[in-house]
Amino acid sequence: MLLTACAPNAITESGNKVHSLYTIVLVMAAVVFVAVEGAIVYNAVRYRRRKGDDALPEQFHGNTKIEIVWTLIPSLIILALFVMSMVVLADVNREHTNDPLTVRVTGFQWQWRFEYFTGPPDHLKPEGVTVEAEGQTKPPTLVVPVGEQIHFELESADVNHSFYVPAWLFKRDLIPGLHNTFDTTIESRYADQRFHGQCAELCGDYHNEMTFEVATMTPQEFDAWIQQEAKKQAQGPQCAPQGTQLKIDAVPSIKFDTDCLAAPANQPVTIDFTNKDNPGIPHNVDIYTKDPAQGGTHLAGAKDVNDVVTAPGQTTYQVDGLDPGNYYFHCDVHPQMNGVFVVK
Ligand code: CUA
DSSP, rough: OGHHHHHSSOHHHHHHHHHHHHHHHHHHHHHHHHHHHHHHHHHHHTOOTTOOOOOOOOOOOOOOOHHHHHHHHHHHHHHHHHHHHHHHHHHHHHHOOOEEEEEEEEEEEEEEEEEEESSSSGGGGGEEEEOOTTTTTOOOOEESSSEEEEEEEEEEEESSSSEEEGGTEEEEEETTTOEEEEEBBGGGGGOOEEEEEEEESSSSSGGGGGGEEEEEEOHHHHHHHHHHHHHHHHOOOOOOOOOOOEEEEEETTTTESEEEEEETSSSSSSEEEEEESSOOOEEEOEEEOOOOOTOOOOEEEESSTTTTSSSSSSEEEEOOOOOOOOEEOOSSTTSSSEEEEOOO
């Protein structure tokens, strides 16, 4: 009874149905518990052995009527619970086909990426908006409108993760090679609030860092946000070359202090890399044409995953002149530490 008080209020329509079902089950279980325990205690006290009770009372076996009743009542309760559960389950799993907003959630060790799409599920049109952890120091924010059906696609880039928003009373796994989906609608009265989300599947050393925030907006605010965000992201990375001596630090825990490095085109530059992460943790800075997970090739920086600097430590990478373009850097040991390498 105490633990049930920990269940948060659901802010989604299906979450509310789950919550109601839960309450119904709890009340039914409480009634059965009180009735059964009450009868046991009453009978134990009322018919206890007293002084002078030396003879066994009359014994009898079998009573068809009572047996039918005590089989029938639980069967009816179970049947009712089964039907109610199936109705709620069908509702939680219902997906609408009226081309809702689609958010593709990608989980990877150990962060989240949220990409926005419109259009029918088999012809998704990107909105040009991707949300990731901000500068690797703040968990990403999943921005969603209230009062609208939202379709979610759940993808894992490596191991099993689980998308969990307690206030939705909902959790679904991200499994490599499997395409999990669900739809949800947040009730309109929960606009302009923030909720906590997290990975709910132990997925490795930094599972605990796989958190995110859910920020709710009215549909008008959301449309404005997505337009502004798409415009901003279309402009590309917002850092510009400031000379030929670049600087980047690794900081606790498992993060870079920046996600944007910039160098002037066709000039050799140096990258001073200081590993200020917790002692013993290895990192490096490796520059690629693009994310090697998407086919990028090594350009400069660290040689490979064995060429690392263990904290506390420092190194300087020499980078030959590069043609203008937007490249990619990451730590070979922790590819979730990454950023854009701008050359112009
Ligand atoms: Cu991802 Cu735990």
